[in-house]
Amino acid sequence: MVKGIGGLSRTRHMSVEEIVAIFLYILAHHKTNRYVGAYFYRSGETVSRQFHLCLKAVLKLHTELLKKPSSVTEDCSDDKCDDKWKFFKNCVGAVDCTLVSVSVPPDDRSKYRTRKGSIAMNVLGACSPDMEFIYVLPGWEGSVDDGRVLCDAISRPNGLVAPQGCYYLCNAGYSGEGFLAPFKGHPYNLSEWNNGSHQPQSVEENFNLRHAMARNVTRQCFRMDESISAIRSRRGRNKRFWNSEEDKALIDALHELSTDSRWKCDYGFRNGYMIRLEEMIGKSVPGCGLKASPHIDSRLKTLVGKFRAILQMLATKGFKWDEKKHMICVERSVYEEYCKAHPTCKNLYGVSFPHLHVMMEIYGKDFATGKPAEGFLDAVDDMDKEEVAQVYIESSDDDVGGSGILTTEFAPPLKKVKRDKTSKKKGSDNVAQCSSGLELACLQNFMKDMNAHLSTMAKVWSRADDREQDIADKCNKVLGELLKLDGLTPAEALEAANILTAQPNKLNIFFNCPVYLKKQCQCSSFWVIFKVQTILLVNHCFAVVQHCNLSSPSESAFSEKEDQKMALGYCRCGDNFSCDDCNRSHQPARLSHLGFDLPDAWPSSTCSLPSTKPHWRRFFPCFSVKEGFDGPIAKIIDGKSIAAIIKSQVASDIMRMKDAVGKQPCLVIVLVGERDDSHSFVRTKIKACNEVGISSSVVELHADCTEDEALHVVSSLNKDPSVHGVLVQLPLPEHLDEEKIMDVINPEKDVDGFHPLNMGCLAIKGREPLFVPCAAKSCIDVLLRSGTEISGKNAVVIGRSKIVGLPVSLLLQRHQATVSVVHSFTKNPQEITREADIVITDVGVPNMVRGNWLKPGAVVIDTGTNAVKDPDREHGFHLTGDVCFEETVKVASIITPVPGGLGPVTISMLLSNTLDSAKRAYKFV
Ligand SMILES: NC(=O)C1=CN([C@@H]2O[C@H](COP(=O)(O)OP(=O)(O)OC[C@H]3O[C@@H](n4cnc5c(N)ncnc54)[C@H](OP(=O)(O)O)[C@@H]3O)[C@@H](O)[C@H]2O)C=CC1
Ligand SMILES: Nc1nc(=O)c2c([nH]1)NC[C@@H]1CN(c3ccc(C(=O)N[C@@H](CCC(=O)O)C(=O)O)cc3)C=[N+]21
Structure with missing residues (x-):
């Protein structure tokens, strides 16, 4: 079709199959142009050009691929017509809008920012009752409401029109001829019927319920088009219920892998073990259709959650294990009381869990070594409450989607079921229709052609996979090769390895050139x-x-x-x-x-x-x-x-970790609102992450976002095992309760060190926090590096914020300094600072600390980063510290400047904390 109708043709060097393979690969994997170029061995320019040509060809197929509207008949006799449509005679389908995430230039962001703060476009689609698109209008900015998009769709030439006498179902925001909306002011969303317990009470409610159920069928169309990540993020939909045979197959397979050193090592299971599990389960339970992601991945999380909860209970007095019934044995009242403090243990009373012993064998060792984090267990469990409670109540896997609100009666058929149903029907129809020999031959030819195309595409992919594997092998070897080179220090080797592994082409040149040239071949870039x-x-x-x-x-x-x-x-x-x-x-x-x-x-x-x-x-x-x-x-x-x-040390450790565990640390920053300074700080952090090999991303929320939205974002990051650091950029808009949000961050991912558990541990002698706030850590680092003796010295900290002042005063005490804290209520602060050997400022008032505030020879660390208006500068301001530099530099013995002093060290500490978190997660030392 792309050839015949779309007009796509091969080039001298590329077959149509390869072009289509590249096109599909880009759509499916969301990779950068450069990455795809390296993967398929084509230049970025070729990839881009061919992608656009293919896109154009696919767009031309709209006449073939979009369905012609046909209305629902009186008795809904069309076999593709779902029963839910029978009340809507002459209806041709439903109209709905969906948000699709997009990247746009910074200047356009406000237009594309949705009510929930994400950047997206609003796509309108009209679908038939059998879930095929009739009309699509993409491109509207995410900030517009659905009504406006529909008005545009209707009023455009070649726009959306309902055929004469027919209509589309639409939501209450739409109006106009050919569109049937539900009654306003009456429950409409399926969830409002509350799991079936609330029945329609009036004609209007009855109508709305039926309207919602029919329209919900077409909503599935959009879901099919949404990205996998979006589907993943709607946890609970499309639940996959596991029977005991499947559970057993999963645990048996896992047990087998756990005893095989090729699949399990000290830090856990090796990459790819989920796929192996999929194969093994497929053999034990033929036809079960369980996939590594989301089914097995999700079910494992559920089972491990239960297992952990049971272990936790068994470690508690009064709880026993009933070997016959395979369940917890304890007084019900004791259990219920226990669950109040340990919500993750809910829904396990009287429930059989036959996998305890096998799972002990599989995971026992891992859990036993995770003890250092024990102090935080309860708090972390509390935070996981939502996830685990849902998992247990449903007794199903959680990742496969689902609000858990719809009963099967109300629930739309699962996507998979629906697809199976239609494809089966289509298949039987086809056989019936193709009863004539000629048609059958056509079909056979078509299938043959299709097979040939698919096999060419598979070859292209497989070649690209080989190349990727080859690059991966070279990446693994490059550091070793570089270390062998005479005259290259380990640090230089590392730097070189970092550069070479980031650029596969250079990597190839490096490996292909003779030894005596190896060192020269990087001269031009990193070496200089x-x-x-x-x-x-x-x-x-x-x-x-x-x-x-x-x-x-x-x-x-x-x-x-x-x-x-x-x-x-x-x-x-x-x-x-x-x-x-x-x-x-x-x-x-x-x-x-x-x-x-x-x-x-x-x-x-x-x-x-x-x-x-x-x-x-x-x-x-x-x-x-x-x-x-x-x-x-x-x-x-x-x-x-x-x-x-510090960054070079972090980068080197990350390389070691990648080598040993195959993983890299990941930091996610939650950024609420539009403050320029916050955006600028966040950009600096992301850039630093890139430099050392930490993967990073920013979740941007609108300044008006609700507290629940912010909390939800943090909770989902807590649950994502691939995220090791969660940082909420401060300050937050006033309507958000900063402390409440800090409380929700998993202390094990709290790379800022602001969670009360981390801060508390820092404050208490003998306890070790999991993370120390970065700016405070930097102050001590700079003092130590500069050779400043801290023990027994008088230190004054000006400011007591949780970001710097408070933690640095605690750290100084740990280093045996005598610490005074000055704040906005302190009278005559200069009298106190004049006694200090070490002065650390965290105020936010430019030039507050003058030369005459200091004892000669004092060590001054200035953390203030204040923007002062300056029309002579490009951006209209310059940065200055809390300390009057010109005066202080003549009195102090050591001083940190602003900019270029403590700030960059703070950023590198954030990288170091994120690395520490990933190391803990993978038990990598
Ligand atoms: N370089 C870096 O890595 C970092 C730099 N910063 C910078 O540090 C500065 C402070 O930021 P932050 O900690 O968030 O600010 P906060 O407003 O949270 O804290 C300021 C502190 O200074 C005290 N203070 C304010 N005015 C006076 C005064 N006149 N005399 C004595 N104490 C006073 C306040 O006292 P009280 O408690 O009584 O209100 C408060 O404890 C900013 O310039 C910020 O950009 C912040 C973090 C990291
Ligand atoms: N959750 C959270 N964690 C923080 O650590 C945090 C925060 N919120 N909110 C804001 C403050 C401020 N802060 C700075 C970090 C680096 C520089 C820094 O790199 N300064 C450069 C200049 C940067 C520039 O030019 O923009 C320098 O001094 O040379 C400054 C300030 C971290 N903070």
Whole structure:
């Protein structure tokens, strides 16, 4: 059809089948042009051109593919006509609108923003009672209401018209000839009949119920067209009920895989095990049609949820296991009381669960090692309440869709059932119609052609799969190859690997070129950039060293391996380093709350004094504060360089993780409203994620979104196992309760560290939070890197917000500082700050802290990021801190500038927290 009617023709190098394969691949996988190009071995330009040609050809098929309207007959005798339509004689179908997510340029976003805050277009469709499209009008911006789209559809030339004497069912927002709407002011949505318990009470209600039921059939048409992700997000629809035979087949298969080291290793099951389960279940229960996604995936979640709940109960006094009945054995009243505090355990009383022992064998080990997170279990369970409660009540898998409100009587036939029904009918019709030999031959020819086309397409895909596999293999090997190259340090090898793996073409060139050229082949791209970055970092350090007169700049910067390692932040946990000053070997301790390898404290001051070979000081020139400081200018911390070091460590760990587990960390940011500063911060975070290999996305909600909507978004991210970090960008619009939303974030994904459980653990001595707020963590990191001694010092924190002030004051206490907190009620704050060795500001008032607020030689960390109007700047403002830099730089010994100080380090800490979360999720060390 695309050839004959659409006019699509082959090119010199591409068959029509390949063009169609690429077209279908793009539609199905939502991949970028570059990715598809690499996958099919075609240039981005070819992919784009052929996609558009194919699209044009497909669009031309509308005359063939769209159905001609035919009205419902009096007795609904047409065998394709569902019973629900019999009340609507002469009706040709129904009209409805649906929102389809789109990407649009930033300037157009407001037009496309829907009431729920997403960016989408409004697509109107008219469908026949047998679920075929009669008319489609895509393209309206998502902010318009459905009524306006219908008016446009009707008034257009070649628009939507009901044939003479016929009509479409539409919703109450529409009106006009040829369109039958329900009665306004009476229940209409099927859910309003409340699971069948509320029967229509009046003629109007009766009419509305029938109208809704008929129209609901056509709504399925839209659902077929929605993306898989959209279908997934409507959990509970189209439930798939599992019988005990299928359950058993699933658990048996899982058990078998769990004993096979090719499928299960220490961190859990390996990639692709769901597909294997699908095959195994298919063999044990032939014809069951259970698919890896969504059926098996979803059922497993349900069973594991039950299993966890049972284990939890069995660990509680009074609960026993009845081996005969395979169920929990306890007084009902005790059970009910227990469920009040542990809602995830609901609906298990008197319910048999025959898989306990096998699941113990499969998962027992995994659950036992997950103990460190135990303190949070109840809270997490509470948050999962909604999901698990629904799962248990329905006793079905949860992912397959469904509001769980419709009874089978009201429910529209499942998509699958409906499709099976029609296809079967079509099949028998076809056989009847093709009784004549000629027609049968036509059909056979058609099938033969079709097979040939499909097989060509399959070949194209399979070639592309091979190429993808080949690239994956090369990606896995590239770091090893690079490490073998002489003259490339591990950090350089890593950087190179990052660049090469991002660009399959370069990867191929690298592998194909002879050894002596291998190093050169990346010279042009990363090598120069990387060298330049390193030189900048070294130069920067030298500039300061020179200023401090601690070491001669004429010394060769990279004369010692040790120095190189330190400069790149490569001194890893457990590495011994030798100190030339005291000739002793030191081992930096791991500082758990910093999340990566930073020493708790640098070597004692006796061996940190200036010496002839001050290799520590060379790269961290602010290493000894008082001794090194002789005024009048403070050392200025370069936050960007520190951030680069942290990012390179994070990137390296992510590569290791990808290698070992095949997964990468994922951060999702929830952004409510249109604040420019928030949008800008979020962009910076996303960019940083891309740099290190964290996958990231932003869920944007409209400034007017309801609290429920925001809570719902967070809850669904909590439940998504592929998301490791959930961050709600602050501040939120005033009508939203920030604390309520923070409470809902799963503490195990709370990479901001703002959840009360994390903050509480930070506050209590002896407890370890899962995450420490990023800005606070950065303050301590910068202090440690600059060699500032914290223990026993007077520290003043100005500000007590949860983002910086409060957590940093808690962290400083953990580092044995004596901490004073200044806030808006503090009288004479300057008297307090003048006593401080360390001052950290988190106020939001530009230039508040003046030079005369400080003790000479104080260390000043400025976290304020304040926009100050500045007509000379491109954007009309510049950023400034809470500290008057010009004055302070003459008094303090160390200062962080704004911009370029603490901010970039904060961002890199967010990456580090996200990585930590993914590591915990995959039990990867
Ligand atoms: N660089 C980074 O990584 C980050 C930077 N920031 C920046 O830090 C600044 C503060 O942000 P945030 O913490 O969200 O702000 P908040 O408004 O939540 O907190 C400000 C704090 O400063 C105190 N304060 C306000 N005015 C005074 C005053 N005149 N004297 C003494 N204390 C005062 C407030 O006291 P009270 O409690 O009594 O109201 C409050 O505790 C902003 O510029 C922000 O951009 C924030 C996070 C990270
Ligand atoms: N849930 C949440 N978590 C936060 O961590 C959080 C937040 N909400 N809301 C806002 C504040 C502010 N904040 C900054 C982070 C980086 C820079 C930063 O990178 N600053 C750059 C300049 C950035 C620029 O030029 O736009 C610099 O100082 O050099 C600044 C500020 C995190 N916050």
